[in-house]
Amino acid sequence: MSNRNDSKFLLEYRGDGVYLLVFPPIRGESVPSPNDIIMELHSRKVENPDLNKVRKALENPGEAVLVAPPQQEVLVDGTCRVDVSRNKMEAYLFITPPRGGKPVTREDVNKALEQAGVKAGIDEEAIELALSMERMTEPLVVARGKAAEDGQPARIDYKFNPGGMPGKPKELIDGRVDFYNLDLIQNVEAGQVLAEKIPATPGVPGFTVTGEELPPRQGKDVILAAGKNVELTNDGLVAVSTINGHVVLQGNKITVSNILEVKGDVDFSTGNIDFNGSVIVKGSVNDGFTVKAEADIEIQGSVSGGFVHCGGNLKIKSGIVGRSKGMIVCRGSVYTQFIENASVTAGQDIVVGEAIMHSHVSAGKTVTVGGKGVIVGGVIRAGEEIQAKIVGSNLATLTELEAGVNPYLxxxxxxxxxxxxxxxxxxxxxxxxxxxxxxxxxxxxxxxxxxxxxxxxxxxxxxxxxxxxxxxxxxxxxxxxxxxxSERGRILVEGVIHSGVRVTIGMASLHVHDDIHFACLTKDGSEIKISSYR
Missing domain, CATH: 1.10.287 (Helix Hairpins)
Structure with a gap:
C-alpha cells in the first residue's frame, strides 16, 4: 500500500520494506525537510526508520529509497479536539486528518463538544467547513457565546431648553441683525408637558458556550423632579406645568414661575420681554424695547421710548417718556408719575402722580392727575371722568379733553x-x-x-x-x-382750565376761550354745563 503526503513525498509498504519516494518539486514549491518526513514516519508508526536513507531519498527526488525494514502498515484514524477559551466565550475545533484510517465524522465532533461541555452558540456551518478541510493549520471557532447587553440608563427628554435659551441675536432675511428679540424667556402654559422620563432598560442576558447565563447590568436610573408649580403624572414619568409662566431647571428640579423678574434694564442684554405671566423690571425699559405680559407689569424705573403691552395692571414708578413713539397698552389700570410725549391706553383707570404732557391718553373709566395735576397738550379721553388741577397753559396750548364715551367706542x-x-x-x-x-x-x-x-x-x-x-x-x-x-361723563378741574382747551362730553363740545377756574364740567342736553368744583 502507499500513502501520498501533500503531493511532496510517498510511503510505499513492499515485501522487503518501507520505501520513501520524494517527488521532484514543482516550480515555486519547497522541498520537504528531514523533520517533515521524520514526523510523518512517527505519526504513521513506522518502526526502525534509517535516517541516512531518508536523507538519501531527499537527495534523489523521483527515486524510491528503502528507509525501513518490512512491517505491517499501521492505519491511523483522524482525530478531533475541542478546546474552550478561558472566558468560556469561544470553543475551538482542531481536526487531525486520518493516516490511512477513518476520517473524523460529525458524530465524533458532537462527542468532542459534549466532552468539552459546549452546549450553546454552536456554529453548524463552521463545523461543516472544518470537516470538509483536508488539513487544518489552526483551530477553527465552532461555538461562540453572547455577551450580556447592559441596560440603557434612564434619561429625561426635556421639552424646553434646560440650559436656558442662548440669547443670540438673529440674522434677518435682509442681512440685518435683530438685537431686540433674543427669546430668552421660555413661556409655558398650564397643562403643558415639560419633560418625559424614558425609563432605564433591564438589558439582555448573555451566555457562555458552556450554557451559563451572563446577567446584564441594569441601566442607571435618574429622577424626574418636580419643583414649584409642576406636577408629575401618577407613574412619575411626565412633568406637567400647573400654571402659565416661564420654565427653568433649578438644580435637578423643573420649576415654573408666573412672575418674571428682570434684574436691571430692558435693553440689549435682555432683548424684548414677552411673558405669559407677570413681569417685574428692576430698572427701566429703554428706547425701542418692548415688554409684553399677560398679567401685571411693574417697572421700577421709567419707560423711555419703549413699548409696553400689559394684560393686567401696569405700575411705572418713575414715568413715561414716549419721545413721540413710545406706546403703552394696558387692559387694566396704569399707575405712573408722569406721561410725556407718549400714547397710553388703559381698559380701566389711568392714575398719574404729577403731569400729562403732549400725550394721547385713553382710559376706559377715569384719568386722574394728582400732585401738580397738570394736563397740557395732546388728547385725554376717559369713559367716565377726568380729574386734574391745571389743564392747558398760558400759551393756549391745544389740549383736548373727552369724557363720557368709552375711548374704544x-x-x-x-x-x-x-x-x-x-x-x-x-x-x-x-x-x-x-x-x-x-x-x-x-x-x-x-x-x-x-x-x-x-x-x-x-x-x-x-x-x-x-x-x-x-x-x-x-x-x-x-x-x-x-x-x-352718554350722560355720566364729567371733567373735574380743581385749579384752572386755560383758553385753547377743547372739551367734549358725549356729543357735546366746548372750546374754552377764557380761563375757567374750579370747575366741574358735565353734559346738559346738547351743551356743556359748567358748575363749581365739588
Whole structure:
C-alpha cells in the first residue's frame, strides 16, 4: 500500500520494506525537510526508520529509497479536539486528518463538544467547513457565546431648553441683525408637558458556550423632579406645568414661575420681554424695547421710548417718556408719575402722580392727575371722568379733553367714518369707470370681450361697495346713538382750565376761550354745563 503526503513525498509498504519516494518539486514549491518526513514516519508508526536513507531519498527526488525494514502498515484514524477559551466565550475545533484510517465524522465532533461541555452558540456551518478541510493549520471557532447587553440608563427628554435659551441675536432675511428679540424667556402654559422620563432598560442576558447565563447590568436610573408649580403624572414619568409662566431647571428640579423678574434694564442684554405671566423690571425699559405680559407689569424705573403691552395692571414708578413713539397698552389700570410725549391706553383707570404732557391718553373709566395735576397738550379721553388741577397753559396750548364715551367706542366711531369716506371715494371711481365703458359701448356698438369682463367686474365691485357703505352707516348710527345717550361723563378741574382747551362730553363740545377756574364740567342736553368744583 502507499500513502501520498501533500503531493511532496510517498510511503510505499513492499515485501522487503518501507520505501520513501520524494517527488521532484514543482516550480515555486519547497522541498520537504528531514523533520517533515521524520514526523510523518512517527505519526504513521513506522518502526526502525534509517535516517541516512531518508536523507538519501531527499537527495534523489523521483527515486524510491528503502528507509525501513518490512512491517505491517499501521492505519491511523483522524482525530478531533475541542478546546474552550478561558472566558468560556469561544470553543475551538482542531481536526487531525486520518493516516490511512477513518476520517473524523460529525458524530465524533458532537462527542468532542459534549466532552468539552459546549452546549450553546454552536456554529453548524463552521463545523461543516472544518470537516470538509483536508488539513487544518489552526483551530477553527465552532461555538461562540453572547455577551450580556447592559441596560440603557434612564434619561429625561426635556421639552424646553434646560440650559436656558442662548440669547443670540438673529440674522434677518435682509442681512440685518435683530438685537431686540433674543427669546430668552421660555413661556409655558398650564397643562403643558415639560419633560418625559424614558425609563432605564433591564438589558439582555448573555451566555457562555458552556450554557451559563451572563446577567446584564441594569441601566442607571435618574429622577424626574418636580419643583414649584409642576406636577408629575401618577407613574412619575411626565412633568406637567400647573400654571402659565416661564420654565427653568433649578438644580435637578423643573420649576415654573408666573412672575418674571428682570434684574436691571430692558435693553440689549435682555432683548424684548414677552411673558405669559407677570413681569417685574428692576430698572427701566429703554428706547425701542418692548415688554409684553399677560398679567401685571411693574417697572421700577421709567419707560423711555419703549413699548409696553400689559394684560393686567401696569405700575411705572418713575414715568413715561414716549419721545413721540413710545406706546403703552394696558387692559387694566396704569399707575405712573408722569406721561410725556407718549400714547397710553388703559381698559380701566389711568392714575398719574404729577403731569400729562403732549400725550394721547385713553382710559376706559377715569384719568386722574394728582400732585401738580397738570394736563397740557395732546388728547385725554376717559369713559367716565377726568380729574386734574391745571389743564392747558398760558400759551393756549391745544389740549383736548373727552369724557363720557368709552375711548374704544370713540375710536371705532372715527375709524368707521374714515372707512366710509374711503368707500365713497372708491364708489365714485367705480361709477365713473362704468360711465366711460357705457359711452364706449354706445360709440362702438359692442364692447370687446376684455372690456365686457371689466364691466362685469366693476359692476360687482360697485354693488359690494354700496352694501359695505350701508353697513358702515348703520354702525355709525348705532355708535352715534350710544355716544348721544352718554350722560355720566364729567371733567373735574380743581385749579384752572386755560383758553385753547377743547372739551367734549358725549356729543357735546366746548372750546374754552377764557380761563375757567374750579370747575366741574358735565353734559346738559346738547351743551356743556359748567358748575363749581365739588
Amino acid at each position: 370713540r375710536l371705532e366711531y372715527a375709524k368707521a367714518k374714515t372707512e366710509l369716506v374711503a368707500k365713497e371715494n372708491e364708489l365714485e371711481k367705480a361709477t365713473k369707470a362704468l360711465t366711460l365703458l357705457k359711452q364706449m359701448q354706445q360709440s362702438l356698438g359692442e364692447l370687446p370681450t376684455d372690456k365686457k369682463a371689466i364691466v362685469v367686474k366693476v359692476a360687482q365691485t360697485q354693488a359690494q361697495l354700496v352694501k359695505d357703505m350701508e353697513a358702515l352707516k348703520n354702525d355709525l348710527e348705532n355708535m352715534e346713538y350710544q355716544i348721544a345717550q
